[in-house]
Amino acid sequence: AQSVTQLDSHVSVSEGTPVLLRCNYSSSYSPSLFWYVQHPNKGLQLLLKYTSAATLVKGINGFEAEFKKSETSFHLTKPSAHMSDAAEYFCVVSDPNSGYSTLTFGKGTMLLVSP
Amino acid sequence: GAGVSQSPRYKVAKRGQDVALRCDPISGHVSLFWYQQALGQGPEFLTYFQNEAQLDKSGLPSDRFFAERPEGSVSTLKIQRTQQEDSAVYLCASSLGPGGAPIVDEQYFGPGTRLTVT
Structure with a gap:
């Protein structure tokens, strides 16, 4: 079984400062890993x-x-960070050795960017 | 070019009603996935099609959920006798190839259908 854990549900930064969104994964295989972003x-x-x-x-x-x-x-x-980066971010793992590439998503981290 | 489209974008159903959600994948994409995204959660896998064949339906939460892709393009997710716990955003994604090793194809997602069961 594979899973991902996103360590922060919300991260707040000021525009122009660095962004760090944390993700840990668990996989029995050498995984493929992704980050997806979801704007409203x-x-x-x-x-x-x-x-x-x-x-x-x-x-x-x-x-x-x-x-x-x-x-x-x-x-x-x-x-x-830019204001336009404000969105929800998902860390995702996939087992490339399966016959197809079902994605397993983390619960998401909401990135808030203030002026 | 055109991306993945889904319709309707919003659906309100009374408990016990049947609903049908449509997905138009990118033309020529072999793989089609359905995901369910509950409020405040990440998407969770429901089912997978390779062309018209449904190869995995292990994520469907109950036998009230049914999906089809009869001609290997458009897909429909049907939910019978909807319950309040079915309220979620239903996402469709397509990818070019069958996926798997050695290449993991990018999945292109539609905007989703937000289903609210009252």
Whole structure:
């Protein structure tokens, strides 16, 4: 079985300061890991994915994440927050060895950005 | 180009009514997934289609839930005799290939259907 734990339900930052959203995973296999973002009334959008290539993954809108196997972590970071980054973020794990790629989502972290 | 679309966007049903939720995936996408997202939670897997074949329905919460994709494109999720606990956002996602090793395809999500059962 696989699962993800997002350690913070809410994170508040000021515009221009760094963002850190924490995620730990549990998987019996070498997992594929993703971060998705969900803006209000919009569909989920893929930010980035890790699929056993480089451990530091760069995504859209300046976000990146680092896969650390020893810590079973896949934290999402951004050097400088923008107001438009305010949204809910989901850490997601998938077992690539299954016949298809069902996604298992964390409970989400709401990112609040203040001026 | 066109993304995944879902209809209706909002649905209010009285307890005991049947509802049908539609998903139009991206044209040519082989895989189609349904997820249920309860308030304040992450999406949870319901069922998976590869073309018209329903390969996994292990996430359907009860036999009141039924999904189909008869021609391998549009899919319908049907809920019979709705209950209050069925209130959630139902998300549809599609991906190009069948997924799995060695490639994990990106899933493209629709905006969801918010179902409220009163």
